[in-house]
Amino acid sequence: MSAGFDLQATTRRGAGLDRLGVLLAAIVAAGLALQPFCLFRANRIVAAKPVGLLSALPPLESQIVLGLIVVASVLLLLRTPSPLRLSVSVLTLVLLAFAIGRAGVYLTPSSNTYARVAPGGGFWFAAFAFAIALADAAVRLRMPPLGRLALLALIGGALWLFLWSGACDALSILREYANRADVFWREARVHLFLAAGSLAAAAVVGIPLGILCVRVRPLRAALLNSLNILQTIPSMALFGLLIAPLAWIGAHVPGASAIGIAGIGIAPAFVALFAYSLLPMVSNTVAGLESVPVQARDAARGMGMTARQRFMEIELPLAFPVILTGIRIVLVQNLGLAVLAGLIGGGGFGTFVFQGISQTATDLVLLGALPTVALAFAAAIVLDAAVEMTRPMTSASARKSKSLFERHDE
Amino acid sequence: MKGSALIRLLLLVLLVAFLLTPQSFRPVFQPFAANGAPAIYTQSSLLALTLSHLAMVGVATLAAAIVSIGLAVLVTRPAGREFLPLSRSIANIGQTFPPVAVLALAVPVFGFGPIPTLIALFLYGLLPIFENTLTGLTTVPHSVQEAARGVGMTDTQRLISVELPLALPIILAGIRLTAVISLGTATIGSTVAAKTLGEVIIAGLISNNTAFVLQGGLVVALLALFIHQGFTSLEARIGRQAGAMQPAQ
Amino acid sequence: MIEINGITKVYEGIRAVDDVSLKIGSGEIVTVVGTSGSGKTTLLRMINRLVEPTSGTILIDGRDNRDLPGHELRRAIGYAIQGYGLFPHRTVAQNIATVPKLLGWDKKRIESRVDELLALFHLEPSQFRARMPHELSGGQQQRIGVARALAAEPAVLLMDEPFGALDPIIRGKAQEDLIEIQRRFATTIVLVTHGMDEAIRLGHRIAVMDKGKLLQFAAPAELIAHPATAFVADLAGRADRAFRLLSLSPVVDLLEPGEASGEPIGAQASLKDALSEALWSGRAALPVLRDGAIVGRVTREKLMARAGQPQ
Numbered sequence: 030m031s032a033g034f035d036l037q038a039t040t041r042r043g044a045g046l047d048r049l050g051v052l053l054a055a056i057v058a059a060g061l062a063l064q065p066f067c068l069f070r071a072n073r074i075v076a077a078k079p080v081g082l083l084s085a086l087p088p089l090e091s092q093i094v095l096g097l098i099v100v101a102s103v104l105l106l107l108r109t110p111s112p113l114r115l116s117v118s119v120l121t122l123v124l125l126a127f128a129i130g131r132a133g134v135y136l137t138p139s140s141n142t143y144a145r146v147a148p149g150g151g152f153w154f155a156a157f158a159f160a161i162a163l164a165d166a167a168v169r170l171r172m173p174p175l176g177r178l179a180l181l182a183l184i185g186g187a188l189w190l191f192l193w194s195g196a197c198d199a200l201s202i203l204r205e206y207a208n209r210a211d212v213f214w215r216e217a218r219v220h221l222f223l224a225a226g227s228l229a230a231a232a233v234v235g236i237p238l239g240i241l242c243v244r245v246r247p248l249r250a251a252l253l254n255s256l257n258i259l260q261t262i263p264s265m266a267l268f269g270l271l272i273a274p275l276a277w278i279g280a281h282v283p284g285a286s287a288i289g290i291a292g293i294g295i296a297p298a299f300v301a302l303f304a305y306s307l308l309p310m311v312s313n314t315v316a317g318l319e320s321v322p323v324q325a326r327d328a329a330r331g332m333g334m335t336a337r338q339r340f341m342e343i344e345l346p347l348a349f350p351v352i353l354t355g356i357r358i359v360l361v362q363n364l365g366l367a368v369l370a371g372l373i374g375g376g377g378f379g380t381f382v383f384q385g386i387s388q389t390a391t392d393l394v395l396l397g398a399l400p401t402v403a404l405a406f407a408a409a410i411v412l413d414a415a416v417e418m419t420r421p422m423t424s425a426s427a428r429k430s431k432s433l434f435e436r437h438d439e
Numbered sequence: 440m441k442g443s444a445l446i447r448l449l450l451l452v453l454l455v456a457f458l459l460t461p462q463s464f465r466p467v468f469q470p471f472a473a474n475g476a477p478a479i480y481t482q483s484s485l486l487a488l489t490l491s492h493l494a495m496v497g498v499a500t501l502a503a504a505i506v507s508i509g510l511a512v513l514v515t516r517p518a519g520r521e522f523l524p525l526s527r528s529i530a531n532i533g534q535t536f537p538p539v540a541v542l543a544l545a546v547p548v549f550g551f552g553p554i555p556t557l558i559a560l561f562l563y564g565l566l567p568i569f570e571n572t573l574t575g576l577t578t579v580p581h582s583v584q585e586a587a588r589g590v591g592m593t594d595t596q597r598l599i600s601v602e603l604p605l606a607l608p609i610i611l612a613g614i615r616l617t618a619v620i621s622l623g624t625a626t627i628g629s630t631v632a633a634k635t636l637g638e639v640i641i642a643g644l645i646s647n648n649t650a651f652v653l654q655g656g657l658v659v660a661l662l663a664l665f666i667h668q669g670f671t672s673l674e675a676r677i678g679r680q681a682g683a684m685q686p687a688q
Numbered sequence: 689m690i691e692i693n694g695i696t697k698v699y700e701g702i703r704a705v706d707d708v709s710l711k712i713g714s715g716e717i718v719t720v721v722g723t724s725g726s727g728k729t730t731l732l733r734m735i736n737r738l739v740e741p742t743s744g745t746i747l748i749d750g751r752d753n754r755d756l757p758g759h760e761l762r763r764a765i766g767y768a769i770q771g772y773g774l775f776p777h778r779t780v781a782q783n784i785a786t787v788p789k790l791l792g793w794d795k796k797r798i799e800s801r802v803d804e805l806l807a808l809f810h811l812e813p814s815q816f817r818a819r820m821p822h823e824l825s826g827g828q829q830q831r832i833g834v835a836r837a838l839a840a841e842p843a844v845l846l847m848d849e850p851f852g853a854l855d856p857i858i859r860g861k862a863q864e865d866l867i868e869i870q871r872r873f874a875t876t877i878v879l880v881t882h883g884m885d886e887a888i889r890l891g892h893r894i895a896v897m898d899k900g901k902l903l904q905f906a907a908p909a910e911l912i913a914h915p916a917t918a919f920v921a922d923l924a925g926r927a928d929r930a931f932r933l934l935s936l937s938p939v940v941d942l943l944e945p946g947e948a949s950g951e952p953i954g955a956q957a958s959l960k961d962a963l964s965e966a967l968w969s970g971r972a973a974l975p976v977l978r979d980g981a982i983v984g985r986v987t988r989e990k991l992m993a994r995a996g997q998p999q
Contacts, residue, residue, distance in 0.1 A: 049522065161525075164532065168524045261663035263623040266640050266656025273471070273649045328773025331738055331846075332787050332836070333763030346777050365537020372630070373644060382543045386630055391546075398540040409535040421777035421820060 060154025072143040085132035118163035133199030145201035174414035220377035224363035231306030239314025256308040271297035298375030313355025317348030357412035472650040503564030511572035556628030564617035571613025575606025615670035695744030706900035715874035719891030766845035772833035774821040934960035948973035
């Protein structure tokens, strides 16, 4: 890995063009030249009319925006330092968001509530290219976990501010949102509850099961094998198969219906997500505990730690990063799978996705899919950073003393 | 070991028998069909749905394998090495995109039918294979690489006769992961009118008929089981061959 | 004092340690040497009860080592192993403080003990306290491993191939350090090794084990001169036993009055070095130097006589 970085540093230095930059600039140019910047519909149903960047905004504004995008692309094209590339990418993404918002206002007649403006291929291509440039700059800078979290918070905050300011309200996806703001937030809460709640339940059950598996060998093969088989049942079928038994429990077990156990709605979705979460939780707990170095275990015993002390002070802390990786896998997976709850009336963002699919309403699909992707993405970044910070090799104190170490040796 | 092989054979026979003559299994599924609803899905032939399901997974997995192995080879060569860190983080980011969302986002662009499903399966299938090929190619022992250079192999010869063969078991594991995930994801394709076994499950969900959900789900689960099994034994066989060539370590 | 009486460990019908008895005096270094599978590690691990014996007893300072619960016994006995077993998630200071903390020492006492040990092992406390194990070289990790084992001032230190992973030069230095520390604290040390050189260099007495049995327990010179079995003779090295024997004693042992010409040799140099020098320079005698003055000579004839089999 580090060899790759070094090599990269040497090949990228020196005069000439940045190879990735050439590719990205080409994507931006082709996107803006060949694809519409946005799509205009007179109402929600009719076919869209493509609108280029230069006609999507008032003349002067559109020229400035285009000019800035060209400048940004040239900066990526050349071999510029990574911090500059990072800021250029962030600023251009903000500019694109601003431009698409303005296009919505500009293209929609002020009294018209039926007209819809949606981002077109040109916008998506340009946004994709600059997002890649952003990721590339972040990778090249080798940002530490806290730096990545700060960047995420910055981008998230900017996005929030932008949406909150109303600059994009004329866009079709936000029109869909405006029509169902209450429902949106309710489904958002359901979605989060499904993903995080089932994760919490899986952690509470799975971690002790994993610990048990390490101690009771025969249990391990049996449990992991049956969880593996559970994993092969297609998610959609598992959601469906739980309807009947849960309906029965809801109807026959006293008190069950009072806590929300029923054949339809949240319960089957929650149980299905829980079931899928169990395997990564158990197997990562097992893997984490087994990754504890044999010598460290032996030394701990040899120095007179009791079984409990060894477990709490040595084994669990050393296994923790791997267990946390399991939590990361489960959370990202659950945020995505929870969409399926929409199929069985379980709520969540899937409600919009499947409504949108059945009505062929793209904006509605996006209203469900984009927040899902954003949540999964943010969860991955946050938990990856957490995993990196808890690993003994890269923990904060280690870095601190390491930098001391380097300074001393120089 | 013998017992589990016997069980697998039995399951395979049952699966084939069910797909060829679904009606003969009616008594098995009847208890799950409420209020005299039909116990066996007859809207389309289960065999045809299964074949179309498998074809879709097969095509998408093959395409994903060709593209991602090619890409992984590219970024591990000296000429493409500067893209290695970036491609790695894109692969990581891509993995966070939920398959359902990929499917949902493909519909607006490609319309209804098999195409968005194929695209979603292809895109989602790229990542495990890419990631595993990278791991395989970058973890070839240094001593082996050096020995290959030492005996005068060219870069291409090293790739073809040393690196790829040694990485093959890990690459196969990636393809297996992709195929098994795709089998499940393809069922969701039915929500956008692709011909897959998901059709049976959705019909069951809509008409509240557990029998349908069960038969659709079981067929997919069994297919996943056999594909998983097939790949694992292939990986083990190739791994053993590779292991025999290497010094014990 | 450690008294091992007829100790036996049976694993699945195999006698890993078979009726071994030996007495280790206070402040003595005993090395246990044998091939892998000889039972030497199992023997060591039965002293601090990481392995419970099938039969037999072990007394430490007259008390049965089963009088205390295992973990309490182990807190009173130092333990250092091959690979060191440092806790990767804890700093050097936290690693060293493990046993004192288990024993409930107060913070101040622990801190000063940690600094004392770091200094003892030539590691600048202010610089090493906060480091993580992965930031240390192999030699430094090894020293921290021994420092950790000595933290609570144990009277007995058990070591299982503690220098196994070090390269020869650093190993030599680590062995010197250990001898130095043992002299200073008079710690009783039982050290398991598979190398006879190390066993001879460190051990006041050597226990040779094979297939679970104790073949011989004797001082190095005795072991080389009178190996109990052919196996011990092989292990002690038939080919160069003459030189091994010479390497055990200093020049001062054969010092005699008289004159000799040429470059002098130090009184504390080994007889082996003296013979080598005499042969190399073709001299029949070497002047012996002590504290900067020539105090006599050592002759090639006597050196060669000493290298012969003792009667």
